[in-house]
Amino acid sequence: MSKFKALGNGTRQPDTSNLTPSHHKFNQPQTSIKMSDGKKPEVNANLIEQLLKKLAMGEELTEKQRKDMKDYKFWKTQPVAKFDEKIDHEGPIDKPKTPADIPDTPYPMLKEFEWVTMDLDQDEQLSEVHEFLHANYVEDKDSTFRFAYSPEFFEWALKPPGWKKEWHVGVRAKASKKLVAFISAIPAKLRVRSKELQTVEINFLVVHKQLRNKRLAPVLIKEITRRVNKHDIWQALYTAGVVLPSPVTTCRYTHRPLNWPKLYDIGFSGLRPGETKASTVAKYTIGSTTKVAGLRPMKLEDVDEVFELFEKFHERYDIVQKFTKPEFTHWMLGDAQQQKLDIKDKIIVSYVVENPETHKITDFLSFYILPFSVLEDSKYDTLNAAYLFYYATDADFGKGDRFSEEATSALTKRLESLVGDGLVLAKNMDMDVFNALTSQDNVLFLDDLKFGLGDGFLNLYLFNYMTFPIKGGLQENNEFDLVNRSGVGVVML
Numbered sequence: 001m002s003k004f005k006a007l008g009n010g011t012r013q014p015d016t017s018n019l020t021p022s023h024h025k026f027n028q029p030q031t032s033i034k035m036s037d038g039k040k041p042e043v044n045a046n047l048i049e050q051l052l053k054k055l056a057m058g059e060e061l062t063e064k065q066r067k068d069m070k071d072y073k074f075w076k077t078q079p080v081a082k083f084d085e086k087i088d089h090e091g092p093i094d095k096p097k098t099p100a101d102i103p104d105t106p107y108p109m110l111k112e113f114e115w116v117t118m119d120l121d122q123d124e125q126l127s128e129v130h131e132f133l134h135a136n137y138v139e140d141k142d143s144t145f146r147f148a149y150s151p152e153f154f155e156w157a158l159k160p161p162g163w164k165k166e167w168h169v170g171v172r173a174k175a176s177k178k179l180v181a182f183i184s185a186i187p188a189k190l191r192v193r194s195k196e197l198q199t200v201e202i203n204f205l206v207v208h209k210q211l212r213n214k215r216l217a218p219v220l221i222k223e224i225t226r227r228v229n230k231h232d233i234w235q236a237l238y239t240a241g242v243v244l245p246s247p248v249t250t251c252r253y254t255h256r257p258l259n260w261p262k263l264y265d266i267g268f269s270g271l272r273p274g275e276t277k278a279s280t281v282a283k284y285t286i287g288s289t290t291k292v293a294g295l296r297p298m299k300l301e302d303v304d305e306v307f308e309l310f311e312k313f314h315e316r317y318d319i320v321q322k323f324t325k326p327e328f329t330h331w332m333l334g335d336a337q338q339q340k341l342d343i344k345d346k347i348i349v350s351y352v353v354e355n356p357e358t359h360k361i362t363d364f365l366s367f368y369i370l371p372f373s374v375l376e377d378s379k380y381d382t383l384n385a386a387y388l389f390y391y392a393t394d395a396d397f398g399k400g401d402r403f404s405e406e407a408t409s410a411l412t413k414r415l416e417s418l419v420g421d422g423l424v425l426a427k428n429m430d431m432d433v434f435n436a437l438t439s440q441d442n443v444l445f446l447d448d449l450k451f452g453l454g455d456g457f458l459n460l461y462l463f464n465y466m467t468f469p470i471k472g473g474l475q476e477n478n479e480f481d482l483v484n485r486s487g488v489g490v491v492m493l
């Protein structure tokens with residue numbers, strides 16, 4: 001995961017930072033956030049922009065770009081699609097294996113370090129992982145912002161039903177016992193077009209800042225692969241801001257300012273040409289009351305009905321997570337402790353629309369809360385961000401094809417009001433910004449609800465599974481793709 005959730009400046013400039021010829025940039029963040037004047041950094045912008053578009057659209061890469069790609073010393077040895085690979089079928093890449101074919105012992109580790117399995121049921125170890133990520137996880141290249149995951153967030157993100165302790169893999173320095181690297185897997189069943197796959201989602205790969213570029217990441221990846229394979233699971237889903245061989249799709253981050261003056265103060269947002277601070281504040285002002293009749297927090301008792309609505313709604317996408325009901329409950333409502341919390345303290349916020357007359361649930365919307373630490377700012381230390389998570393609605397059911405005029409218009413209208421109310425709820429929770437990707441059917445409402453394109457892209461990958469490209473919600477010119485929208489239904493943290 002979670003890669004750098006681009007910190008946009010509200011301008012429609014493509015990010016170029018991960019597309020320079022040097023792969024050494026790949027541990028750099030995806031964005032340059034100090035672009036509030038809308039100017040691009042000094043690079044060969046045209047060339048890079050073209051490359052960016054090609055990558056974003058999953059187009060075949062040119063000879064020159066292919067050469068660069070060959071330098072993936074680790075990734076070229078792994079069962080992933082090559083950039084220039086002609087895909088003629090969907091399915092596993094490796095020949096079938098069994099857990100007995102997989103070594104029982106961990107990969108060799110440098111002698112100064114040792115493998116550990118982190119026990120996240122122990123508060124101390126949960127805090128340790130939290131503190132380690134807090135200090136070393138994804139930040140922007142100017143070290144202005146860093147994800148501020150909380151221990152509660154990890155409880156939710158790393159312990160869904162079926163989680164396994166041995167999939168929370170750490171590396172410690174032998175002498176000091178300090179944690180220096182981490183990677184995690186959680187179980188997830190996926191549907192990729194018509195096929196269902198038992199996979200894991202890989203997330204929170206991190207190496208201590210002082211141990212970067214020492215080829216530790218490939219060892220972590222091989223070790224988590226071994227531990228997952230031992231459970232007879234051979235495919236994985238992961239996302240990254242960096243470009244690796246080969247994205248199944250690329251989505252883009254968009255940001256809806258809720259507290260624009262603060263975003264401006266800390267350098268997250270800039271002024272667009274021709275706009276003043278006052279006009280920008282006015283543009284982003286939203287009310288404090290929701291408008292959709294029957295909107296209310298989702299309760300445990302709603303799970304059966306929402307689950308049914310969700311499954312039906314999700315049939316439209318090419319790649320989705322096939323939740324079991326307990327998983328669905330976990331992801332949408334959190335654990336028993338989360339469910340008891342006051343809304344302002346929640347990590348995952350889910351609402352439903354209950355028709356006031358029929359009492360039928362017609363819509364569902366969720367977002368999660370993940371703040372950023374604002375590093376070295378005298379006025380603010382936290383940027384409060386909400387991320388659009390899952391939604392479902394019956395608005396276009398029975399209106400023919402998802403792309404028909406009637407279905408599109410009904411869905412657009414409904415999502416605008418539903419997500420519009422989501423913005424109000426988030427604002428009332430003191431969020432400064434609401435982030436969304438161009439996945440799902442999001443492009444239908446992003447413009448109208450004043451989400452601005454961010455600088456960052458998110459690439460989605462499948463390990464050991466060949467697929468035809470999936471639409472990510474962007475056209476070649478980087479505008480929202482209102483015609484094809486996106487085939488991505490799965491949301492990763």
Ligand SMILES: CCCCCCCCCCCCCC(=O)SCCNC(=O)CCNC(=O)[C@H](O)C(C)(C)COP(=O)(O)OP(=O)(O)OC[C@H]1O[C@@H](n2cnc3c(N)ncnc32)[C@H](O)[C@@H]1OP(=O)(O)O
Nearest residue numbers: 001027072073074075204205206207212213214215216217
């Ligand atoms: C069936 C089960 C399968 C399970 C496994 C499925 C695959 C899971 C894959 C993991 C999904 C993770 C999803 C997330 O969590 S994405 C979040 C990644 N984390 C961060 O960005 C946090 C800050 N950065 C760091 O901690 C380090 O820079 C990391 C750890 C990212 C790399 O450490 P370092 O900078 O010290 O580099 P190195 O010398 O050790 O290694 C260099 C090699 O690593 C390749 N690299 C760099 N970044 C990534 C990346 N984000 N995904 C995959 N590979 C990456 C790179 O191309 C090069 O390979 P190659 O170019 O030579 O080929």
